Amino acid sequence: MPSLFYEEYFPVWIALFVSIFLSIIIFTLSYILAIQNPDTEKLSSYECGFDPYEDARNTFDIRFYLVAILFIIFDLEAVFFFPWAISLSHITSWGFWTMIDFIIELALGFFYAWKIGALEWE
Amino acid sequence: MLVLTILKILSVVVIVLIGVAYFTLAERKIMGTIQRRKGPNVVGFQGLLQPLADGLKLFVKESILPSNANKTLFILAPMLTFGLSLIGWVVIPFGESLVLADINVGILYLLAVSALGVYGIILAGWSSNSKYAFLGALRSAAQMVSYEVSIGFILITVVLCSGSFNLSSIVLAQEKVWFCVPHLPMFVLFFISALAETNRHPFDLPEAEAELVSGYNVEYSAMGFALFFLGEYANMLLMSALTAILFLGGWLPLLDIFPFTIIPNSVWFGLKIGGFVVLFIVMRACLPRFRYDQLMSLGWKVFLPFSLGWLILTASVLMSFNWLPN
Secondary structure: OOHHOOOOOOOHHHHHHOOOHHHHHHHHHHHHHHOOOOOOHHHHHOOOOOOOOOOOOOOOOOOHHHHHHHHHHHHHHHHHHHHHHHOHHHHHHHHHHHHHHHHHHHHHHHHHHOOOOOOOOO | OHHHHHHHHHHHHHHHHHHHHHHHHHHHHHHHHHHHOOOOOOOOHHOOHHHHHHHHHHHOOOOOOOOOOOOOHHHHHHHHHHHHHHHHHHOOOOOOOOOOOOOOOHHHHHHHHHHHHHHHHHHHHHHOOOOHHHHHHHHHHHHHHHHHHHHHHHHHHHHHHHOOOOOHHHHHOOOOOOOOOOHHHHHHHHHHHHHHOOOOOOOOOHHOOHHHOOOOOOOOOOOHHHHHHHHHHHHHHHHHHHHHHHHHOOOOOOOOOHHOEEEEEEHHHHHHHHHHHHHHHHHHOOOOOHHHHHHHHHHHHHHHHHHHHHHHHHHHHHOOOOOOOO
């Protein structure tokens, strides 16, 4: 809708451009103005006392991946809640109990994840 | 219209950046006082110009681009963090109708902006191609997404009570009583989640100095580091402002009677943000760091069930007493 673009969301777009522009300007100005004097040792990755390995992208704990998946599920749940919260006075008790049912089913999933140890970190 | 909007936005940006500068000075001064030191007191009167000197120093330092980093992403990451921390401010109401973009989905917008913040950190950690940065970024991302879930549920609780996503309407809904009174547990939970979301003490696992040096920004120097730093502190200010809006009545005065109404609304808002800033700093000075497993189990096993339960309780009470706002 053009009216929304030009009225309500107009400052948001402008702020987006201003912040992109500002960060590029700050970084480039500093890069140009400061004296650049690189050498091999200075440009190597940080490490304590020995030469760093070529590639630092090692395998990592699977739990980080599990957390990401759980986050997707629960954040989607939260997204379902938002329209419900705002229209609760219109959808009356039918809508209320439907959501309670939804919560119970999600809580079952949550306790299952808890039970199999997906939330454990040692 | 365009020029006026740009000027308005720039004025907010300048205020936020000055706020960030003096946040860092306040942090060093207050922590100094707690540890019986003076803190910075050389540059300017009692060290008042210290943040400007620091900024200038970082500006003229050499920007190091590590040889085995992915250069484009490496440069993009701090810009993303900094830019995202600024665009959140357009929907924050500083006073009655003193807001840049009065959009009717302000809360969703802020949730989206804070969720995007994870990308800057992941990009930084991955593109640096350094072990410390990589581990720091992973920890930071996992921590931020974990606490975002409970932040989402707390926001829904507030939306239920105010009946609007618009931040100004949420403030106006608190004219009779601030939401921190009926929702005191949620207020505390939200503040703790904000600490975890901004990777702040006592949840600063991503930059645990003793093990990860400084976390995802270990490879950054000069302006790249400064942009991360500004972004992080602007995010803390944004979370303080959001907490003030959601639970402490935003710009509303303490009581709507004579001696309190002299102070302008925006000053009240600033005072509330300042209070949270001091709380952020005192938390850093007083509390020991959490272990990572404690942090994750606090987020998933305590905050998530508790905020969900409180949400159901609030909805049930509002439904059964017919108190829902329309």
